[in-house]
Amino acid sequence: MNEKSNKLAERSIGKLLVEMAIPAILAQIVNILYNIIDRIYIGHISQIGATALTGVGVTFPIIMVISAFSALVGMGGAPRAAIKMGERDEKAAEKILGNCFTALLGMSVILTIVFLATNRPLLLLFGASEETLPYALSYLNIYVCGTVFVQLSLGLNSFITTQGFAKISMITVAVGAAINIIMDPILIFGFDMGVEGAAIATVISQGVSALWVLRFLTGKKAKLRLHRCNMRLERSTITPVLLLGLSPFIMQSTESLLNIAFNTSLLKYGGDLAVGAMTILSSLTQIQFMPIQGLCQGAQPIMSYNYGAKNMERVRATFRLLAISAFSYCTLIWLLMMLLPVQFISLFSSQQTLITYTAWALRIFMPIAFLMSMQTCCQQTFLALGQAKVSIFLALLRKMILLIPLIYVLPVFLEDKVFAVFFAEPVADLMAVTATISAFAFHFRRLTR
Numbered sequence: 413m414n415e416k417s418n419k420l421a422e423r424s425i426g427k428l429l430v431e432m433a434i435p436a437i438l439a440q441i442v443n444i445l446y447n448i449i450d451r452i453y454i455g456h457i458s459q460i461g462a463t464a465l466t467g468v469g470v471t472f473p474i475i476m477v478i479s480a481f482s483a484l485v486g487m488g489g490a491p492r493a494a495i496k497m498g499e500r501d502e503k504a505a506e507k508i509l510g511n512c513f514t515a516l517l518g519m520s521v522i523l524t525i526v527f528l529a530t531n532r533p534l535l536l537l538f539g540a541s542e543e544t545l546p547y548a549l550s551y552l553n554i555y556v557c558g559t560v561f562v563q564l565s566l567g568l569n570s571f572i573t574t575q576g577f578a579k580i581s582m583i584t585v586a587v588g589a590a591i592n593i594i595m596d597p598i599l600i601f602g603f604d605m606g607v608e609g610a611a612i613a614t615v616i617s618q619g620v621s622a623l624w625v626l627r628f629l630t631g632k633k634a635k636l637r638l639h640r641c642n643m644r645l646e647r648s649t650i651t652p653v654l655l656l657g658l659s660p661f662i663m664q665s666t667e668s669l670l671n672i673a674f675n676t677s678l679l680k681y682g683g684d685l686a687v688g689a690m691t692i693l694s695s696l697t698q699i700q701f702m703p704i705q706g707l708c709q710g711a712q713p714i715m716s717y718n719y720g721a722k723n724m725e726r727v728r729a730t731f732r733l734l735a736i737s738a739f740s741y742c743t744l745i746w747l748l749m750m751l752l753p754v755q756f757i758s759l760f761s762s763q764q765t766l767i768t769y770t771a772w773a774l775r776i777f778m779p780i781a782f783l784m785s786m787q788t789c790c791q792q793t794f795l796a797l798g799q800a801k802v803s804i805f806l807a808l809l810r811k812m813i814l815l816i817p818l819i820y821v822l823p824v825f826l827e828d829k830v831f832a833v834f835f836a837e838p839v840a841d842l843m844a845v846t847a848t849i850s851a852f853a854f855h856f857r858r859l860t861r
Contacts, residue, residue: 488657510642
């Protein structure tokens with residue numbers, strides 16, 4: 413077997429997780445900048461910053477749906493490819509890669525057409541007001557035109573990580589983010605393009621990332637390469653990929669539904685100010701949890717490969733180290749946000765009213781957020797082991813079964829309606845973490861006997 417696969421099977425778990433996870437974590441940190449840098453610049457546009465920020469925040473559900481479809485294919489295909497590599501079947505792994513490439517292209521075309529045709533009614537449904545709608549439309553119409561770049565860069569980058577090339581995967585994100593960070597102030601302020609400039613910078617940067625991924629996966633260095641003969645969709649190949657990818661797809665697409673539920677309820681009870689606060693809170697949540705996703709991405713190839721190779725002790729050891737690392741990081745960031753809320757919130761706005769309001773909301777919204785690191789680790793481990801059904805249920809549990817209903821139910825019983833909407837988050841978190849850890853304790857022991 414090749415050197416990369418032997419490394420997954422033989423090297424010290426601690427050193428291997430550091431080697432695999434640090435580039436993935438750095439990639440996620442850079443991805444945070446990728447996702448929120450537009451909001452930071454937009455929020456500081458003179459006179460219209462707060463309104464424009466709220467408008468761009470309303471586009472978040474659609475952006476998440478686009479990312480969710482890339483996760484459906486990429487995060488469903490990459491673990492299956494890693495398991496096949498562990499079974500010494502690289503031919504099957506390359507067929508999975510080729511089928512995923514075709515699926516991503518097809519979905520890009522469909523999503524672009526659908527969202528360009530339905531943008532205005534969707535944004536109004538998602539919580540845009542007459543004041544914020546023009547900014548939302550200006551940003552979204554340009555962003556949607558780059559859907560194919562998002563699909564290819566996010567969806568195929570997972571296949572680079574799963575081959576053991578974590579540094580290359582990190583560079584994919586870093587190149588795009590660097591271009592975005594440089595171009596944003598030039599287009600937004602230098603050329604006075606405002607929201608449109610932010611969207612154009614994002615599309616260009618995503619395009620460069622997509623080209624980088626394709627260049628690597630068609631080059632000599634990759635262990636799994638894109639070949640035309642593997643691009644014809646086969647039901648026996650793509651169906652298991654989509655079934656496994658349903659869990660991360662549900663996690664991300666339900667984030668859109670969740671954002672809609674929060675925005676519409678907050679607009680009803682608290683107006684544009686409350687929606688703006690939610691936009692900032694969602695960005696802070698990304699700061700806390702995106703590195704955890706990177707840590708899980710670093711651990712996934714190790715667990716998937718060794719699960720395929722029947723080396724269960726390495727699977728168990730990897731999870732233990734993953735859980736300890738994720739919980740420690742998440743708790744540290746949570747403490748900083750609780751102690752210094754204004755400093756974090758000021759990154760996104762200089763309007764004092766919005767800063768004060770968001771600081772109040774943060775303490776209601778995130779009192780036990782550090783516990784969510786364990787849910788993420790458990791759910792991502794099920795995904796790494798190919799356990800689609802359990803992972804799908806856990807993805808549905810927190811958001812669809814618990815949180816979204818609570819957003820609408822709690823205001824009925826609590827006098828302060830805005831408080832009730834924000835308070836739905838920690839109530840759902842506590843219930844979901846308890847259920848997830850209980851399910852994991854049972855199933856993980858059975859899977860790794």
